[in-house]
Amino acid sequence: xxxxxxxxxxxxxxxxxxxxxxxxxxxxxxxxxxxxxxxxxxxxxxxxxxxxxxxxxxxxxxxxxxxxxxxxxxxxxxxxxxxxxxxxxxxxxxxxxxxxxxxxxxxxxxxxxxxxxxxxxxxxxxxxxxxxx
Numbered sequence: 001x002x003x004x005x006x007x008x009x010x011x012x013x014x015x016x017x018x019x020x021x022x023x024x025x026x027x028x029x030x031x032x033x034x035x036x037x038x039x040x041x042x043x044x045x046x047x048x049x050x051x052x053x054x055x056x057x058x059x060x061x062x063x064x065x066x067x068x069x070x071x072x073x074x075x076x077x078x079x080x081x082x083x084x085x086x087x088x089x090x091x092x093x094x095x096x097x098x099x100x101x102x103x104x105x106x107x108x109x110x111x112x113x114x115x116x117x118x119x120x121x122x123x124x125x126x127x128x129x130x131x132x133x
Contacts (some may be wrong), residue, residue, distance in 0.1 A: 009036050011043045011059065018054035020046075027065045030080055034125050036061025041118035045111055050102065084124050093117060 007028075020040075027033035032041035037060055044055065066075045076088025085092055098113035129132040 007032065007059075009039060009061075011040055013047065013051050014047040014088070015123070016050055016053065018051035020054075027061050030062075030065060031129055033061035033065035034080060034121065036064075036086075036127055038121045040117065041121055042104050044098070045114035045118050047101055048107060050105070055098070055102070080128065081121070081122060093120060113125045 012019050012021065013115065015113075018040075020036075027036055040059055040061065044051065057067060062079050062081055066079050074084050081090065081093070082088045090096065094116035096110070096114045098110055098117060101109035101113055
């Protein structure tokens with residue numbers, strides 16, 4: 001198994017907008033993209049702040065990796081999450097419940113869904129890369 005260097009990323013919420021730091025960077029590999037996604041959902045599962053904007057594809061490591069290789073086209077079929085779930089667009093994942101909980105302004109449900117998504121992504125990371133993040 002090859003070891004790669006994974007750049008650290010950080011998330012904050014400012015004025016109800018989820019921000020990725022450093023901004024304007026893209027993951028170099030799918031492993032790094034998945035790592036970023038795991039970290040993002042871990043952060044969202046622990047915060048009580050509501051991110052009304054940016055919790056979707058704009059801050060998802062996997063979407064950034066697969067989507068921005070081809071401007072304005074998200075290639076979900078190439079995504080490791082799609083390979084695991086069999087369907088693209090994060091359909092049938094806890095992301096859908098998180099999105100609904102945000103629109104319902106239900107913080108408890110939102111954190112629960114974020115934690116479930118974190119656990120799903122973390123298990124996929126372990127399966128493919130053999131080590132927890």
